Amino acid sequence: MPYLFFRKTLTPEPGAGGLARSFTLEFWRPGGLRLRPMGFPAMPFLVWGLCHRLRVFRSRDYAIVIIRQGGAVVHRTCLLPAHFRFPFMNPGDLQAAGIWTRPDRRGTGLGLAALQAVFQRLENPQRILWYMVREDNLPSVRLAKKAGFRLWGQGLKHTVLGIGLLGFFHITQGPNLLATRQPGPVRQVLSSTCSARRQGSQSPQD
Numbered sequence: 090m091p092y093l094f095f096r097k098t099l100t101p102e103p104g105a106g107g108l109a110r111s112f113t114l115e116f117w118r119p120g121g122l123r124l125r126p127m128g129f130p131a132m133p134f135l136v137w138g139l140c141h142r143l144r145v146f147r148s149r150d151y152a153i154v155i156i157r158q159g160g161a162v163v164h165r166t167c168l169l170p171a172h173f174r175f176p177f178m179n180p181g182d183l184q185a186a187g188i189w190t191r192p193d194r195r196g197t198g199l200g201l202a203a204l205q206a207v208f209q210r211l212e213n214p215q216r217i218l219w220y221m222v223r224e225d226n227l228p229s230v231r232l233a234k235k236a237g238f239r240l241w242g243q244g245l246k247h248t249v250l251g252i253g254l255l256g257f258f259h260i261t262q263g264p265n266l267l268a269t270r271q272p273g274p275v276r277q278v279l280s281s282t283c284s285a286r287r288q289g290s291q292s293p294q295d
Contacts (some may be wrong), residue, residue, distance in 0.1 A: 091245060093230065094177070094260055095220040095238035099213045101205070102237050108156065108202050112163070116210065117153045126153060128162070133187065137169065146170035147180045150211075153187075154203040163191045164199040168207065168218075174257045175219070183211070184219040188229070195228075204236040221258065 108114060117126050124138025125131070134153075141151040148170040156164035167187035171178035178184065185207070190199050207218065220238045222229040242260040 091224050091243050092258065093222050093224050093233075093240065094242045094244055094258075095222070095233045096217050096241045097208075097220070097236070097238045099183075099208055099211050099216045099218050101208045101212055108199075111158055112199070112202075113157050114203070114206055115155050115157075116206075117155055119151065126155065137167070140172065146172050148183075150183060154206060156199050156203060158194070161191075163194045164203055165189050166200065166203040166207070168211075175221075176257060177260050178219060179217065181215065182217045182219060184221065186221070188232075200232050201236055204232075208237075 119138050119141050125134035152168045154166040169184045169186050220233045244260040248256040
């Protein structure tokens with residue numbers, strides 16, 4: 090299944106809203122013996138914690154944005170530094186990955202709030218935040234667009250020796266061809282994204 094690759098410079102979005110008072114947001118980072126947040130499963134979080142500890146990641150900026158309600162985790166967005174699985178990323182780039190919202194809280198804007206918190210806290214016009222999604226995942230594609238990401242390309246996952254964890258992702262084509270090759274709803278979402286990118290091709294947001 091092809092993947093879509095979006096990117097955005099880490100700058101705050103105008104008019105970014107906050108969370109309701111019933112929610113709390115935290116930036117979790119590994120430290121000491123803490124390789125994953127309490128209660129999080131070993132896969133993939135223990136693996137990512139080990140990648141941080143063993144310096145597989147190309148920066149020390151691995152983090153997880155956690156949103157809680159009444160002490161329970163209702164959303165998470167992981168920030169992964171560049172590493173061998175994503176050769177298109179620069180050393181200082183990050184990727185929003187492992188995005189999850191509890192089913193009964195989906196559609197309430199928690200994913201957007203988490204991304205906006207990343208834009209605010211890690212603001213840096215020299216750093217790119219990547220967002221990769223399977224092209225058939227329409228809710229995630231819409232979240233990327235709503236958060237201000239711009240379509241950068243389409244690509245595939247390649248396995249190594251049949252082992253998925255050793256595989257890497259490769260961008261195979263740019264955005265100008267994508268809008269005409271997607272079915273129905275995906276094409277509508279990507280057409281407006283591609284149009285915005287062409288109109289703002291000189292913008293530092295690219």
